[in-house]
Amino acid sequence: MPAALGLSIILLTMVIRLALWPLTTTQLKSSKKMAELKPHLDRIKTDHGHDKVRHQQEISKLYKEHGVNPLAGCLPLLLQIPVFIALYQVLLRIVDFGNGDFVTRINSQLYFSLLNLKELPSTNFLGLSLAAKPSEWSTVGFLILLIPVITGVLQFVQSKMLSPQTTSTKAVVKKEGSGEKKESMEDTMASMQSQMTLIMPAMIAFFSYGFPVGLSLYWNTFTVIGIVQQYKISGTGGLDKYLPEKWRKSGQ
Numbered sequence: 001m002p003a004a005l006g007l008s009i010i011l012l013t014m015v016i017r018l019a020l021w022p023l024t025t026t027q028l029k030s031s032k033k034m035a036e037l038k039p040h041l042d043r044i045k046t047d048h049g050h051d052k053v054r055h056q057q058e059i060s061k062l063y064k065e066h067g068v069n070p071l072a073g074c075l076p077l078l079l080q081i082p083v084f085i086a087l088y089q090v091l092l093r094i095v096d097f098g099n100g101d102f103v104t105r106i107n108s109q110l111y112f113s114l115l116n117l118k119e120l121p122s123t124n125f126l127g128l129s130l131a132a133k134p135s136e137w138s139t140v141g142f143l144i145l146l147i148p149v150i151t152g153v154l155q156f157v158q159s160k161m162l163s164p165q166t167t168s169t170k171a172v173v174k175k176e177g178s179g180e181k182k183e184s185m186e187d188t189m190a191s192m193q194s195q196m197t198l199i200m201p202a203m204i205a206f207f208s209y210g211f212p213v214g215l216s217l218y219w220n221t222f223t224v225i226g227i228v229q230q231y232k233i234s235g236t237g238g239l240d241k242y243l244p245e246k247w248r249k250s251g252q
Contacts (some may be wrong), residue, residue: 006125009087013221017082021229022078024067028075028233031162033068080222084215091123091131091212123214130214147216154207154223159197161230163238194239197238 017024040062048055063069103118113120134138162197208216230237235249 003125005123005130005214006217007208009130009217009219012083012087013109013218014225016080017222017225017229020079023076023079024226024229025233028230030068033066033235037062037068039064066082067099084218087218088212088215103180121127126194129212130217133210133212134209144213146214151208151216151220151223152201152229154220155201156197157239158223158227158230159200160233160239160242161227162239163197 041059044058044062046057047097048058123129128144128147132144137144180241203242204219208219229247236247240248
């Protein structure tokens with residue numbers, strides 16, 4: 001079946017995303033709560049910053065009172081790493097071993113003969129080879145260079161949605177009247193966060209330049225579903241300033 005491998009990757013990604021949906025929902029809600037608790041965290045830092053033990057105790061107490069787990073975002077990421085590695089190995093082996101012995105080796109590992117393969121699925125999907133790398137654009141065509149660009153843009157959108165609206169955060173800080181020094185620190189942290197929303201997408205786009213297109217298909221499908229979930233739960237976040245008023249959403 002033409003495009004079977006590409007459709008299989010998309011279906012696999014959707015299944016993984018649905019399986020991780022509850023964990024990701026918990027992560028997004030926890031991140032939203034942590035953003036809302038930022039004024040309290042700033043106050044704790046001001047009051048107990050000189051005492052590291054008391055500072056940590058107060059933060060732990062605050063998280064416990066509001067049901068926040070700062071490590072909630074780690075598990076969904078860790079669970080998809082084995083899938084990412086396995087998919088990378090599959091794409092490499094399809095290219096390295098070809099159709100002959102590799103098909104025989106696969107069939108020998110199957111429990112049911114009905115699942116036996118006659119040949120490996122085609123790696124072509126939407127005019128591109130899923131086993132090709134954007135770094136090979138001189139031989140496969142410049143169109144493949146769109147892949148890292150799309151990957152970077154999607155990652156930028158998701159990163160911006162994860163970041164809180166800077167206007168609301170500044171308003172809270174000024175309302176507390178914490179002084180020029182605290183506002184300066186707040187501006188520095190906001191600047192660092194803004195830089196990270198540019199650096200991380202650029203890094204992921206750079207990595208996708210050297211990885212097979214099939215991995216970018218998996219990652220981008222995962223990201224698109226994540227953007228939809230994020231929009232439903234947390235709204236558009238820091239992406240607000242790039243969107244028309246009618247598309248903005250503050251989340252649940």
